[in-house]
Amino acid sequence: MIAARELTKRYGPVVAVDHLSFTVPQGEVTGFLGPNGSGKSTTMRLLVGLDAPSSGSITIDGRRYGELRFPLREVGALLDADALHPGRSARNHLVWLADSNRIPRRRVDEVLASVGLSEAGHRRAGELSLGMGQRLGIAAALLGDPQVLIFDEPINGLDPEGIVWVRHLLRSLAAEGRTVLVSSHLMSEMAVTADNLIVIGRGRLLATGRVADFIERSSGHHVRVVTPDADVLGELLRHKGGVVTRDGPEGLTVDGVECRDVGILAAAAGLTIYELSTQHASLEEAFMELTHEHADYRAMPQAGAGSAA
């Protein structure tokens, strides 16, 4: 289990991570979500001990990363896939990593095969494509067969086949009982991959919870109607307390009235309906709403006091 407690990191006057507290359970995929520059990568750097926290802590099973003797056997991390010497072969890149943590060399060939790079092992790292480099980075994370895995934007640069492969990999790693933390700025990707979400913005925690709950809680829905009598139906819906916005010459978007009630109302008035459906707000919209609110709150801390009621 990964646990952050009041984790804070300042770079000069900039607060990159601001009193962040969360836990990442084992046996599940936890999505670490936030817009670019929200502090995801900084949090991951703090987790693997590259940077020291200004205050607070982040631990793996109660221990700081720096206390680990052979960390690759306990924590596998993909932070920056192109952070390797371009002149060294892909296989030798894994060999030096394995040597450092006294991992048997046969693991190198195992992980190369498991990411589909057996044929490319002799090629220089600098000659690998973006997607192959990403696979090599994932191979490095898997090298020590660790219980905890951390992936920073793992699908960057992958083709559709690769994206599906990463999804399956993350799911199967979690199914084996491992702790999997994966960052992304894409809500839609997290919706299909993750069990839990940690959402941050400007270094602060915005929300945590199950992905399913998150979708349920945060996605508002509205009713879309297409009718030649848009003006008439719009008026009727407003009387029912709906908030109606016009969407083209024949379209209406309705909030506050359920789909079936719109149908009943239209039938009673004898109006023709071409289309009637409930529209769920996309996860991206929900995510942007969440992070925007936070940004507004941050920008105008005084404004909330008077207008809250």
Next chain:
Amino acid sequence: MTGSAGVAVEPPGVVGPGVAAVRPPAVATGLGPVLAGATRSEWTKLRTVRSTMWALLFTAVSTVVFGVLLTALEVSRWDQRSLTEIKGFDPLLYSFAGLNVAQLSVGVLGVLVMTSEYATGSIKLTFGATPQRALVLAAKVAVFSAVVAAVSIVSCAVVFFTCQALLAPRHAGVSITDPHVLRAVLGGVVHIVLIGAIAVGLGATLRRTAGAVALLFAVLLVLPGLVTLLPSPWNDDITRYLPNSAGAAMSAVVRFPNLLSPLAGFVVLLAYTAAVLGAATLVLLRRDA
């Protein structure tokens, strides 16, 4: 809980079985295996990049070629030498002329041992694999020094025996068994090894190739020239304590008045090395990677 009586008789420092069972085995491992792993890893890194091998080859070749060329030149003008030249002739002076070039290429390579990791970003993986950064530095210095020592021993031996063979017809050569000669040859090796270790330390401290190489070259090439411009006796007093003068003192057979004793030269160069590596360790431990 075993009761207070049981705890009281337990000698201090002994960890109870309950505590030992909870403690994860990986933490209980000493730092020795970590250093061993880091050292093996650094050796793999060094030998799997082609540019390292080229730079080492250049070092060896320049040591031999410059020494042999300058010795051959000296032999060819043997009869035209002045009395002072003959009096002050060190049988290793021309043989080891190439060390002046070799220390520069070893210096650049030593800097790159650290700075190439910062330039490519692989330092994140290195410190991610071995969070004990002081041990990483120790492993890098140990591996690089060992490799440089191996290359230098071979190239110094080759240049020594070749040059002494060239000098033999003039009866100016020395044997490895003559007084001070073996010490001087090994001194040349130690000189190169310590410059290499200093270079690794500079790379770790400054992190940028250009800055570290510039500083190293300034100390080895520019500073000696500037110091000679100082009024006497400051110029000579300071010169003998500069890194390359201290190194040259170790590899001289004849005792030159403007150089330290071989032992003092060794101590001075070792002190520079310790100071730079100490600063590098502090920087590595304190600064974010």
